[in-house]
Every structure is written in structure tokens, then in C-alpha cells.
Amino acid sequence: MKTKHPYRLGVDLGGTKIETILLDPEGGSLGRERTATPRDPDGPTEYARIRDRVHTLIEAALGKVPHGHACTIGIGIPGTINAQTGRVQNANTTGLIGHPFQQDLETRLGRPIAMENDANCFTLAEARQGAAKGYDLVFGIILGTGCGGGISINGKIHSGRHLIAGEWGHFSVDPEGARCYCGNRGCVETKISGGGVAQSFFERTGQRLTLEEITEGYRQGDPQCRSAFEQFLDDFGRCLGGLISVLDPDAVVLGGGVSNIDELYTLGVEQVRRYAFHERIQTPILKHQLGDSAGVIGAAWIGK
The missing domain is CATH 3.30.420.40 (ATPase, nucleotide binding domain)
Structure with a gap:
């Protein structure tokens, strides 16, 4: 049958x-x-x-x-x-x-x-079967070498009129920031992607370190790594807090290699609450469950 x-x-x-x-x-x-x-x-x-x-x-x-x-x-x-x-x-x-x-x-x-x-x-999978299962409006973020996003509403992708809904990584948040490959300056991707943080660190210090190495340096108390990592958390809070203020999703789920940084779910969430347009933001910021x-x-x- x-x-x-x-x-x-x-x-x-x-x-x-x-x-x-x-x-x-x-x-x-x-x-x-x-x-x-x-x-x-x-x-x-x-x-x-x-x-x-x-x-x-x-x-x-x-x-x-x-x-x-x-x-x-x-x-x-x-x-x-x-x-x-x-x-x-x-x-x-x-x-x-x-x-x-x-x-x-x-x-x-x-x-x-x-x-x-x-x-x-990624967003649809996590909304239907992963960390964000059971939430109606889900914003999914891939933080890796670059930065991408997607929107799921009631288990379906919302693509938008131009099929670019969720392209939050190329929202310019700093007109004086680094030039992005898309042609604009200070895009979210240049601020909080692994590649963006590593490039910013190199320009300030002359050292080639990955975000993973910067994170470890922060944990070990290295002053330069501490400054860079705290800036990363501040940028994460500003970028995601602004997004939540606009979209007000039921949940945000993070994926990609950068999403494995534990401090995002503690110190990073504190910064999100600081920048979101609500004094007691309750939006769950979730780590992916389905991995790659x-x-x-x-x-x-x-x-x-």
C-alpha cells in the first residue's frame, strides 16, 4: 500500500x-x-x-x-x-x-x-526537528567564516519578495566599519563572523589569529584577545538586539562554528538584552541541535 x-x-x-x-x-x-x-x-x-x-x-x-x-x-x-x-x-x-x-x-x-x-x-531544519521545534517564528543564524540568516514561520521558510528575507549578515551597522565584499561598510558579517573578527584583530595587532584562538586567549587573560573578544560580544549584542527589536521572533537559533562559543549564551545574551528595545527581553537564544x-x-x- x-x-x-x-x-x-x-x-x-x-x-x-x-x-x-x-x-x-x-x-x-x-x-x-x-x-x-x-x-x-x-x-x-x-x-x-x-x-x-x-x-x-x-x-x-x-x-x-x-x-x-x-x-x-x-x-x-x-x-x-x-x-x-x-x-x-x-x-x-x-x-x-x-x-x-x-x-x-x-x-x-x-x-x-x-x-x-x-x-x-538550516533554519527550517532546526525549527522542524531541532533546537527551535515548537516555536512559531524562528530566526536562524549561521555564524562561521561568514554570516547568514533565515526566517521560518510555522514550519515554512519565509523568502520575501526578492527571495532575500533573513539576509541579516549584510545589514550595515557601522558606516565607518570595514569594507564588506558586498560593497557596503560595517555589515553584520564584518563584525561577528569568524572571518570578520579575525581580520579586525589582524588589522589592530598585526597577528593572524582565528576567532577560536582569540577566544582561548581571552579565557587565558591575554589583554589583546580580551579587548577583541569583548568587542565581539558587544557587536553580537548590538546586531542581534537590533534584529529582535525589528522582528521580535519567538526564538533565535545559532549554528556554524562560531555558535559553539559558550560565552555567546551567557555574556552574549546579556549584551543582546542591553541593546534590544525592551527592558526584559525574553527571546530564547538557542544553540543548534542538528549540527552540520x-x-x-x-x-x-x-x-x-
Whole structure:
């Protein structure tokens, strides 16, 4: 007897790896596969190689779906789809930029697929199955080398008119701040991403330290690391407090490597309360539960 619920195939396309997952109609995993993302920086073949690799992985996963059963397909990418042109924009994997990635795959597969920003996929997964399960309006944040965000409302991604809802990482909070790759100055990403904090530390001290190393230096009492880390916490509070004042989500969930810094959930939350436009802010700021599985699980849930 066939189930009324479909199987779900998710693809998480990142800068270093591509991962697929196949979920059964009850949401259980039937298998995952991970492979390196083809790279040819500044070369003419990178896009074609990525497209072909993703297509091959999808076909292989579809081969595991029982005959006659429906299966949706969703793909998370490190960028967004331009609502007017259908082409990839603002992608960290630069070989995708300017290409009709979704259309090309749909043509090859002969069927529709869903495609969303990877931060949206992370947010949806944590809202449906992870740390933010049970909350209606969830803002998800990926803090890593860069900074991304997504909005889930009642278990569905809110994409917005231009498909950029949640792109909080490129909200300019400091007109005198560092130049961001997007062209503006002082974006949230330049302030609280791992890459942004490390670059700021280098410009002030001449030392090349990662945020992880800066954090450890702070814990050990190093004066330069202490100053940098306290600035990071202050920036975190200002950026997230302002967001909460505008969106007033039921919960915020943090993911990415930077989200593993324990002080964010204590000292960082104190700073958020300082900057939010409410004297007793109650918004839960949650650590992810699904780890690096969130992206691919979320991709499976967006599928069509």
C-alpha cells in the first residue's frame, strides 16, 4: 500500500562538500552520501563540474526510492536565486554566480526542484526537528567564516519578495566599519563572523589569529584577545538586539562554528538584552541541535 506522504531528497551544496540525504515518508533517514565539491577557482569549468556532480548524486539517490513512490527534491546553496532572472547571486561558491543552476537541473531531471539559501535550510531544519521545534517564528543564524540568516514561520521558510528575507549578515551597522565584499561598510558579517573578527584583530595587532584562538586567549587573560573578544560580544549584542527589536521572533537559533562559543549564551545574551528595545527581553537564544546535518535535512524539507 502506497503512503500519501512522499519520500524527500535533500542536497546541501557547500564550498567544500556536497551532501545528500534521502528521508522516508515518516522523516527517517534512508541513507546519506558526502563528496567533495569540485573546485576550479576562476576557471571556466567549475560551474559545469558542480552541476554535473549534483545531478549525478540526485540520480543515484532517486534510484533508492521504491518504484511508484513520489519523491521531492530540495537543494540548499551558499547564495540566493535572483527572483527576476532565475540566476544565482551572492554565492560564496563563486562559480555558481550568474548561472541558472535551478533551471539547468530541472531541465536535466525533467521535473521541478526547490532551491533555497543554505541558511534558510538550516533554519527550517532546526525549527522542524531541532533546537527551535515548537516555536512559531524562528530566526536562524549561521555564524562561521561568514554570516547568514533565515526566517521560518510555522514550519515554512519565509523568502520575501526578492527571495532575500533573513539576509541579516549584510545589514550595515557601522558606516565607518570595514569594507564588506558586498560593497557596503560595517555589515553584520564584518563584525561577528569568524572571518570578520579575525581580520579586525589582524588589522589592530598585526597577528593572524582565528576567532577560536582569540577566544582561548581571552579565557587565558591575554589583554589583546580580551579587548577583541569583548568587542565581539558587544557587536553580537548590538546586531542581534537590533534584529529582535525589528522582528521580535519567538526564538533565535545559532549554528556554524562560531555558535559553539559558550560565552555567546551567557555574556552574549546579556549584551543582546542591553541593546534590544525592551527592558526584559525574553527571546530564547538557542544553540543548534542538528549540527552540520541541519543544512541537508532542511533541504529535504523544502523539496517539491
